[in-house]
Amino acid sequence: MKLNKSLIGFLPAGYPTMKASRELLIALGNEVDVLEVGIPFSDPVADGKVIQDAGYIAIKNGATPKGCLSLISEVKQTINKPIAILTYYNIPYSYGLKQFLADASSNGVDAMLIADLNINESDEFEAACKESGVETIFIAAPNTQKERAIEIDSHTTGFVYLLSHFAVTGTKSELSTLTTDTIKRVKPLVKNPLAVGFGISTSEHVRAVLGAGADGAIVGSAFIKSIVPGDIEKSKLALKRLAKELKGSSIK
């Protein structure tokens, strides 16, 4: 996937409802460079409270994996931008890994990240991605050593997703030097684009991670928090406003 100081915006599919989610994803997708869509799972161990709660509500309101994929198809037809999906392994495993990737591809998904899948267990996932033409995204973290980062990069065909710090997803008031140091350390090790996520919520954060050499900045919880459940129009405006503000800080 091509990233060039890109803003990647994340929302879980089906939040707060399937119907509202379609409009919100389109509103956000029109502003960002890449749209990242979560397919909610009941036990999201890598997520903080904001994404957990949104996913829980989405599942209660009928966000099935199949429904989420067809929602993505509708969004894709409108925004025509790269779409990455993020979920946990049991969702595609239960669906049937090959079938899931085939359906994802035919519904307009360009790349996929599985939060609880690392490269030691990813053979079947990678084979299914290759067959369907969906790109792989793998995570690197501040405690990922040099050799491991190179290995992760070699399994990746989309972009390397760098964790900004030791935490689950969620907004953070300040970025630490750990984040910028890690970007500077990992960036020269990878051939794929490098995007940084977890705790990125303000234009200062976006500016800092892109300035440190990242090719993309991923924002999720902050977008979810800007949604006003029950008021789609207000939510769309809030998403647009936040995306524009974050985008304005990217240094193209």
Add this chain to the structure above:
Amino acid sequence: MKKGYFGKYGGAFMPEVLVPAIGEVERTFLKFSNDPRFLKEMNDYLKDFVGRPSPLYFAEKLSKKLGVNVYLKREDLCHTGSHKLNNCLGQCLLAKYMGKKRVIAETGAGQHGVATAAACALLGMECAVYMGSVDVERQSVNVFRMQLLGTKVMPVESGSRTLKDAINEALRDWITNVETTFYCIGSVIGPHPYPAMVKQFQRIIGKETKEQAKEMNFKIDAMVACVGGGSNSMGLFADFVNDRDVEMYGVEAGGTGEKHAATLSKGRPGVLHGTLSYLLQDENGQVSEDVHSISAGLDYPGVGPEHSHFKDSSRVTYDNVLDSQAVEAFLLLSGLEGIMPALESAHAIAYVIAKKEKFKGKNVVICLSGRGDKDIGIVTDYLKGHTRSKV
């Protein structure tokens, strides 16, 4: 076979940020599991702190009543009241050897939490235990016990607010504090190396049983143990897996029938908490929230991956009994033998009662994995709402 797998089950499905941590746990475990200094320290604690060996007790009156020779492996007599401390001591000692200052754990009924709290107090380590807020309420005595032992109890408000959510939250803590913290998992679940490591620390149950049966001069025909995550059963079974003439039975929580925790009987393979194993889930792969057992320790939608392998290979027979049968067994053993079993262990006893014709005249070892004092309130409430049937 691929590393960390039992047949097609197991593995380490973990976020990348935890990969170095589980690698460190694995290396330390491999390094010290045969280290004389570690083993001596461990054995001294098992003897003097836990109170091992635990007796293998011939339950004469129950045997006469059922027509089955019933031997009880008395893990209920271990310090803190269950087999859980065997594992906690092993893991916390490893954590200490690794130089970790802080230990986290999850707990459902509170047994693993109390055992971890005791091990941490013994070894001078900081300890935090995650517990679903529903369990905090129904096991308030164990919450107080943990606090007395110097542990911080962290109520979990997410999801179904029980054991599975406590594990989610413990994993989130581990992601956040991975450099300083050791995660002490309470059963043969989780990513590799935990299922193998917890089995190693619990296999003393079966090792002692084998020696004791020899000393008591009888041949074991069958072994029965309850299965939640499956640590007491795995501990009992491990040294007998290759003894093909010993039958093995794992008993899951059948709950009310409609709502249950019978993962192996009624689930299908899936990935939860880092391992591929049988899992109670809906048709979309969402983990079941309707998991229920009268025994909080069996109230888990997953099960250890090696149990899934034993199910598929038919080495172990898995079945389940209802809440009502477990309560009857609890009452029977209390009145007849003067031993109050944990409701978890009462499931194993209930199975032998239900299948007494099958076991007639045979020598059957039941793992009495814990004592029932913690369950008195639950049993009292249950009896208020139900009329007893005849055993």
